Amino acid sequence: MKATKTKRLKAAGWKAGTVQQFLGLSDDEAALVELKLTLMAAVRQARTKRGLSQTALAQRMGSSQSRVAKIETGDPSISLDLIVRAFLATGATRRELGRVFG
């Protein structure tokens, strides 16, 4: 997935189909982007729910505050690996992860 492509997703508000068409993403690419965005939002929710700061979460997962901020703002340079690591580091379980995915 091209960084320049998903970058533009941040100028959001569009419907998924429209964005996909505009960016020329395949169905699966689009699905993955949506999945990541959903999970990114879930990280913020899980973090704030436990009263953690971005810095605190970053420490838990061995990363840095700026990375956590990028996760939560939907930066396209963030891997699914890192998003899932962040989600689990909030204390969320694998079962909760499955619920977000499904």
Next chain:
Amino acid sequence: MKATKTKRLKAAGWKAGTVQQFLGLSDDEAALVELKLTLMAAVRQARTKRGLSQTALAQRMGSSQSRVAKIETGDPSISLDLIVRAFLATGATRRELGRVFG
């Protein structure tokens, strides 16, 4: 996650706890590794179920046969992004993905 760490997971057969202790993984790191391995196995299952060769799946997802082979053999150089892309490219739905995760 270090490649050298998960590499050794391939000499498998151990219980999760033991491997984790041996490799010095945190709980979350270990959970992520297990998650990836689960999903990697699911890719093979989904692919063969549809009678696709590794080459055919690779074409569908714009990758190469060797990458698909690495996915299915649990190679640690494979990102979660790529695993999920492969899984969806088999024709599996996001819902099915959630079921594997949960």
Next chain:
DNA sequence: TCAGTATATGTCATATTCGACATAGACGCG
């Protein structure tokens, strides 16, 4: 106002992951 805290954004050198390719082994079929 000022200090402290939280979050956003940009950059950098380094590390990781990528697709592609070569090649080897296994298997079945003629």
Next chain:
DNA sequence: CGCGTCTATGTCGAATATGACATATACTGA
């Protein structure tokens, strides 16, 4: 046997993601 197909493994240069750091903004409360 020889040939085609499928899968495994290793390696490459290129592409991408990483943590760290600097810095900007905003919002507290003293």
